[in-house]
Amino acid sequence: MRHPDEVLEQIRTRYRKNWRDWLLHAGETAFSFPLGAANAQEIARESDTVGHWIRVWRNWSGKHPAAQLRTAIRRTVIGPQEIITHLDVPTIVDLVALDENLRDHWRRATARWARLVTLPGGLVTERVRPHLPQIIDLDETDFDILIKSVVWFTENPRSGLTIRQVPILGMHTKWLARHRRLILACLNIMENPHVSSDQPDEELEQHDLDPLGLKALPVHIDVILADPADRARVGGLRHLRAPLPEIDALPICPDTVMIVENKETAYLVPDQPRTVVIHSLGNHLNVLDNITWLHPARQLYWGDLDRAGFLLLSRARARLPHLASVLMDPHTLEEHKELAVEDKTQTDRPLPNLTDTETSTLDALSTEQGGHVRLEQERLPSPFVLNRLGRTR
Incomplete structure (x- = not known):
C-alpha cells in the first residue's frame, strides 16, 4: 500500500x-x-x-x-x-498543484514558452526541446536578454558587429559564450561543427560567431624579441603586442621560438640570438597555424605544472608536432613541490601526445587523497629557471 x-x-x-x-x-x-x-x-x-x-x-x-x-x-x-x-x-x-516546486516550475515553463512561440521567424520545437531545461532555469534578467537577442538576430542576421556593439543591454562576451547555443536553437540555426565549449571563461572565435553574423575582435599576439638584432629592425622594441597579421609580417627569422603560458615568466627569458618568445595565448592556440616564421624554427613550450598546463601543451603539440616542453618535468616538480598548491579546477584530459616524461609529471600532480596540486610558473625561483633555460640554447 x-x-x-x-x-x-x-x-x-x-x-x-x-x-x-x-x-x-x-x-x-x-x-x-x-x-x-x-x-x-x-x-x-x-x-x-x-x-x-x-x-x-x-x-x-x-x-x-x-x-x-x-x-x-x-x-x-x-x-x-x-x-x-x-x-x-x-x-x-x-x-x-500537488507539489509546490512542480507548480512553480510549470508556471514558469508555460509563461516562458508562451513568449518563445511568439518570437519572429517561428520556433522549430524539436530544435529547442533539448535546451528547454536551461531556458526555463534562466533567471529573469538572462531570459529577457535571450528573448531580445533572438529578436535582434532575426532582424539583423548579418550585422558584422562585434559582440559589444550589439545594442542589447546585458549582452557581452561571457554572456554570449554561456548562452550562444540557446540563441542558435531559438533561431533554428544548426550548430557549427567547430563548436566552442560554451563556458563563460572561453573566448568566442570567429567560427562561433559566424552563425550569428557577428565579427570577432582581432586576435592580438604578445611576443618578446630576445635578439637585439631583431629589435633593431622594429625600432628597438623588445615587447610587442599586435594583431596576428602584423605579428606574422615581422621581418624576423628566428632559430628558436619559445611559447610561454604566462606573461610574468615570459619576461624572465634573457636575450638570446635568433630567439623569439610568444606568450599569454591562453586558448587561442589556433593562431600558431598562422605565424609563418614560427614553423621552420625549433619550437619550445613552457607551461604551468598543472593539469591545465599539460592540456594546453597537448593542444599546442597537436598543431606543432615537433614542439618540445621545458621546465615541465618530474625533477622541476619534485624540487619545488613545497611551492605547489591544491588544484580544484576541472579540466579535460590532455590529448594522447604527451611524452613519457610529461605523462610522469602529470601523474605526479595527483595526491594520495585523490586530489591534485598545481605549481605555477611564477613560483619557480628565477635562478633555477634561468639555469634551465640556458641549457636549451
Missing part, C-alpha cells in the same frame, strides 16, 4: 520525464496513479492497518480536492469492504 509521499515521488518522477512533451505537445490530459491497494485477504487479516491507511488518504484528499480517490469493493470473509485503488488527477495544472 503506497502512502501519499510515495505517490508524490512518482508524480515528481513522471513530471521530470515528461514536462517538455506536455509543454510542446499538450500531452496527457488526465493522470492516474495506482495506490497498491490491499487485496481481500490483507483487508481481513490487517483491517486496522488498512483502515488507518484509508484514513490517511482521505485526510490527504481533503486538502487536495482536485485529486480524486478512486474506490472499489472487495469481497472479504468479513463482508464487502470499500477500498481506495487509484489517485486520479484530471489535468496537468491539478497535477503540479
Whole structure:
C-alpha cells in the first residue's frame, strides 16, 4: 500500500520525464496513479492497518480536492469492504498543484514558452526541446536578454558587429559564450561543427560567431624579441603586442621560438640570438597555424605544472608536432613541490601526445587523497629557471 509521499515521488518522477512533451505537445490530459491497494485477504487479516491507511488518504484528499480517490469493493470473509485503488488527477495544472516546486516550475515553463512561440521567424520545437531545461532555469534578467537577442538576430542576421556593439543591454562576451547555443536553437540555426565549449571563461572565435553574423575582435599576439638584432629592425622594441597579421609580417627569422603560458615568466627569458618568445595565448592556440616564421624554427613550450598546463601543451603539440616542453618535468616538480598548491579546477584530459616524461609529471600532480596540486610558473625561483633555460640554447 503506497502512502501519499510515495505517490508524490512518482508524480515528481513522471513530471521530470515528461514536462517538455506536455509543454510542446499538450500531452496527457488526465493522470492516474495506482495506490497498491490491499487485496481481500490483507483487508481481513490487517483491517486496522488498512483502515488507518484509508484514513490517511482521505485526510490527504481533503486538502487536495482536485485529486480524486478512486474506490472499489472487495469481497472479504468479513463482508464487502470499500477500498481506495487509484489517485486520479484530471489535468496537468491539478497535477503540479500537488507539489509546490512542480507548480512553480510549470508556471514558469508555460509563461516562458508562451513568449518563445511568439518570437519572429517561428520556433522549430524539436530544435529547442533539448535546451528547454536551461531556458526555463534562466533567471529573469538572462531570459529577457535571450528573448531580445533572438529578436535582434532575426532582424539583423548579418550585422558584422562585434559582440559589444550589439545594442542589447546585458549582452557581452561571457554572456554570449554561456548562452550562444540557446540563441542558435531559438533561431533554428544548426550548430557549427567547430563548436566552442560554451563556458563563460572561453573566448568566442570567429567560427562561433559566424552563425550569428557577428565579427570577432582581432586576435592580438604578445611576443618578446630576445635578439637585439631583431629589435633593431622594429625600432628597438623588445615587447610587442599586435594583431596576428602584423605579428606574422615581422621581418624576423628566428632559430628558436619559445611559447610561454604566462606573461610574468615570459619576461624572465634573457636575450638570446635568433630567439623569439610568444606568450599569454591562453586558448587561442589556433593562431600558431598562422605565424609563418614560427614553423621552420625549433619550437619550445613552457607551461604551468598543472593539469591545465599539460592540456594546453597537448593542444599546442597537436598543431606543432615537433614542439618540445621545458621546465615541465618530474625533477622541476619534485624540487619545488613545497611551492605547489591544491588544484580544484576541472579540466579535460590532455590529448594522447604527451611524452613519457610529461605523462610522469602529470601523474605526479595527483595526491594520495585523490586530489591534485598545481605549481605555477611564477613560483619557480628565477635562478633555477634561468639555469634551465640556458641549457636549451
